[in-house]
Amino acid sequence: MKLSNTSEYALRILCFMTKDENRLYSAKYLIDELKISDKYLRRLMTDLTKAGFITSIQGRDGGYKFLKSSGEIYLADVINAVEGMDKYTGCALGFCECSDTNPCVMHSTWVPVREEFLKAFTTKTIRDLDIMTVTKY
Amino acid sequence: MKLSNTSEYALRILCFMTKDENRLYSAKYLIDELKISDKYLRRLMTDLTKAGFITSIQGRDGGYKFLKSSGEIYLADVINAVEGMDKYTGCALGFCECSDTNPCVMHSTWVPVREEFLKAFTTKTIRDLDIMTVTKY
DNA sequence: ATAAAATATTACTTCAAAGTAGCATTTAAT
DNA sequence: ATTAAATGCTACTTTGAAGTAATATTTTAT
Numbered sequence: 001m002k003l004s005n006t007s008e009y010a011l012r013i014l015c016f017m018t019k020d021e022n023r024l025y026s027a028k029y030l031i032d033e034l035k036i037s038d039k040y041l042r043r044l045m046t047d048l049t050k051a052g053f054i055t056s057i058q059g060r061d062g063g064y065k066f067l068k069s070s071g072e073i074y075l076a077d078v079i080n081a082v083e084g085m086d087k088y089t090g091c092a093l094g095f096c097e098c099s100d101t102n103p104c105v106m107h108s109t110w111v112p113v114r115e116e117f118l119k120a121f122t123t124k125t126i127r128d129l130d131i132m133t134v135t136k137y
Numbered sequence: 138m139k140l141s142n143t144s145e146y147a148l149r150i151l152c153f154m155t156k157d158e159n160r161l162y163s164a165k166y167l168i169d170e171l172k173i174s175d176k177y178l179r180r181l182m183t184d185l186t187k188a189g190f191i192t193s194i195q196g197r198d199g200g201y202k203f204l205k206s207s208g209e210i211y212l213a214d215v216i217n218a219v220e221g222m223d224k225y226t227g228c229a230l231g232f233c234e235c236s237d238t239n240p241c242v243m244h245s246t247w248v249p250v251r252e253e254f255l256k257a258f259t260t261k262t263i264r265d266l267d268i269m270t271v272t273k274y
Numbered sequence: 275a276t277a278a279a280a281t282a283t284t285a286c287t288t289c290a291a292a293g294t295a296g297c298a299t300t301t302a303a304t
Numbered sequence: 305a306t307t308a309a310a311t312g313c314t315a316c317t318t319t320g321a322a323g324t325a326a327t328a329t330t331t332t333a334t
Contacts, residue, residue: 196331
């Protein structure tokens with residue numbers, strides 16, 4: 001029940017960028033502020049760009065800035081962009097054919113947990129995160 | 138939001154053993170029925186034995202059987218015995234100092250999900266799982 | 275006593291996620 | 305044109321969970 005580093009980083013980056021939503025952020029600056037390694041962050045930025053959340057400006061004085069409003073970027077969308085939600089929405093025991101009509105032993109136990117997870121990640125956007133009350137990203 | 142294979146196997150094994158709660162189960166039989174590899178299953182059985190859920194009978198005609206009643210073995214206890222619950226109850230973003238008074242950006246989003254998870258795993262026992270309605274373990 | 279059939283332990287191998295390195299490409303200022 | 309400062313891409317290395325192999329130990333039936 002911890003997100004993968006990949007999803008964690010993606011959410012932290014986008015969230016951090018809402019501090020000044022119209023600013024252009026260089027990779028260098030994000031790396032320093034968020035303590036994420038250079039190449040890993042750049043790879044994620046490319047994924048987030050391809051997903052259409054941000055746009056990248058190449059060349060000198062380049063960087064990244066929001067293309068969509070942070071209020072339109074759902075948490076589940078971010079996870080889908082960098083690794084896919086499958087891992088988080090599947091059967092607790094990994095049975096690929098698990099369903100309400102063909103449940104595994106954990107099914108009824110797991111359903112409410114998964115529902116709560118899905119509710120949070122499909123209704124909350126990057127803008128809804130606790131940006132103002134927080135010092136750690 | 139999938140359990141690790143280690144926890145998955147542990148839960149499946151104990152759950153399967155409730156089909157006939159007083160029976161003695163050999164490792165060989167469990168391996169065949171649950172399609173878990175020999176050495177991995179044996180290692181888990183040792184962990185489950187040390188945790189006091191089951192007892193192992195060595196020597197010829199040996200095997201494993203419940204020491205505690207399945208109704209007294211909480212799901213969280215099982216996870217604790219084989220890998221620890223920390224991974225499942227921590228901050229979504231992996232901040233070790235994350236708390237209500239010093240939250241990360243995901244904190245308020247994550248709390249209800251974690252609560253639902255904890256409720257399920259600390260109140261349900263092995264006996265509460267959907268054993269009767271199920272063909273897959 | 276011995277053999278058979280079970281569990282216990284330790285060390286090794288494999289695999290996928292995470293992280294790193296190096297080079298290519300792009301663009302603005304000079 | 306050239307240089308500097310940024311992003312983009314491909315391949316490699318590391319790390320920890322998962323899985324495997326080999327061997328030791330225990331106990332019952334004969």
